[in-house]
Amino acid sequence: MYKLVIVLVFSGFAQAEVLDLHLMGQRDQAPLYYHRLLQESLQAEGKSVKIILAPEMPLLRIYKLLDSGELSAHWFLQTAERDKRFLRVSVPLSFGLIGQRLLLVKKGQAEPYTKIKNLADLQASNKRAGMAQGWFDVMVWKANQLPVYEQVGDWRVLFKLAGAKNRGIDYLPRGAIEILDDFSQYPGLEIEPNLLLSYERDFVFYVSPHYPQLRDQIERALQAALASGLQRRLFDQLILPKVKSLNLNKRTVIQLNSSFKE
Structure with missing residues (x-):
C-alpha cells in the first residue's frame, strides 16, 4: 500500500x-x-x-x-x-555484494570444502544447496549443473534442515551482506571459511x-x-562492517554463469 x-x-x-x-x-x-x-x-x-x-x-x-x-x-x-x-x-x-555467495554448513562439516578449488570440483562433490522456491539462485545453480533442494513455503526452514543429519541439504549459499545475520541466529551452523561463489547480479x-x-x-x-554519496554512507555504516570480517579477498573465487536466458 x-x-x-x-x-x-x-x-x-x-x-x-x-x-x-x-x-x-x-x-x-x-x-x-x-x-x-x-x-x-x-x-x-x-x-x-x-x-x-x-x-x-x-x-x-x-x-x-x-x-x-x-x-x-x-x-x-x-x-x-x-x-x-x-x-x-x-x-x-x-554494490554487487549480494552476488558474492558464501556457504553456511552444519557445524563441524566445513573440512570437505577445502578440497574444492573450482566449479568442476564443486560439481563433482555432488553437494546439494538449499534454496527457497522461486529464488533466482535456483536458476543460477541449475545453469551451472549444481544440485539444488527447493523449499516450498517458509524458507527459514532451510536453516534447520541444513543443521540436521541426512536431510538432503549440504549447504546454504548466502550473500556476503546477509550471512552474518543468519549465522548469529543458528548456532548449529558455521560459515565455510575458504570459498566464494560469485555471479553478476x-x-x-x-x-x-x-x-x-x-x-x-x-x-x-x-x-x-x-x-x-548518501547511499554509500548508509551502506558503509550499516552493511560494510559485517562484510569486512568475512575476508572476501582471501577466498577461492568460483565464478558462476548468470547470463543464461531466463
Missing part, C-alpha cells in the same frame, strides 16, 4: 508530500539498510516518509501483496520475470504495479542518493 497526502502549510503556502510506504520487516535488522535508504533518499528530495512494517513472509506472499498493492515495494535480485511483473527501480543496492527495488508515480519518485531519489 502507498498513500500520498498533500499537506498545506498556510503560513508559507508550502506543500509537503507525505508518503506512507508499506514494507516488509524481519525478525532481525537485515532490512534496516533498505528501509533507511528509501526513507533518507526520499526525505532528501523534500518528501515526508512514514514506513509501515508488515510481518516477515515467504517470497510468494510478498509477490501477492505487491500485486495487490498492499506492499509498496520490496528489494529483490533483478530478474526478467520480476521486470515483467513489477516496476523496477534501476539503481543497484548492494544485484538487488534493486521493485514497486507494486499499482504505483508508477512512486517508482518514479524512488528512482529519482536513489539516483540523487548515489550521486551525493
Whole structure:
C-alpha cells in the first residue's frame, strides 16, 4: 500500500508530500539498510516518509501483496520475470555484494570444502544447496549443473534442515551482506571459511504495479542518493562492517554463469 497526502502549510503556502510506504520487516535488522535508504533518499528530495512494517513472509506472499498493492515495494535480485511483473527501480543496492555467495554448513562439516578449488570440483562433490522456491539462485545453480533442494513455503526452514543429519541439504549459499545475520541466529551452523561463489547480479527495488508515480519518485531519489554519496554512507555504516570480517579477498573465487536466458 502507498498513500500520498498533500499537506498545506498556510503560513508559507508550502506543500509537503507525505508518503506512507508499506514494507516488509524481519525478525532481525537485515532490512534496516533498505528501509533507511528509501526513507533518507526520499526525505532528501523534500518528501515526508512514514514506513509501515508488515510481518516477515515467504517470497510468494510478498509477490501477492505487491500485486495487490498492499506492499509498496520490496528489494529483490533483478530478474526478467520480476521486470515483467513489477516496476523496477534501476539503481543497484548492494554494490554487487549480494552476488558474492558464501556457504553456511552444519557445524563441524566445513573440512570437505577445502578440497574444492573450482566449479568442476564443486560439481563433482555432488553437494546439494538449499534454496527457497522461486529464488533466482535456483536458476543460477541449475545453469551451472549444481544440485539444488527447493523449499516450498517458509524458507527459514532451510536453516534447520541444513543443521540436521541426512536431510538432503549440504549447504546454504548466502550473500556476503546477509550471512552474518543468519549465522548469529543458528548456532548449529558455521560459515565455510575458504570459498566464494560469485555471479553478476544485484538487488534493486521493485514497486507494486499499482504505483508508477512512486517508482518514479524512488528512482529519482536513489539516483540523487548515489550521486551525493548518501547511499554509500548508509551502506558503509550499516552493511560494510559485517562484510569486512568475512575476508572476501582471501577466498577461492568460483565464478558462476548468470547470463543464461531466463
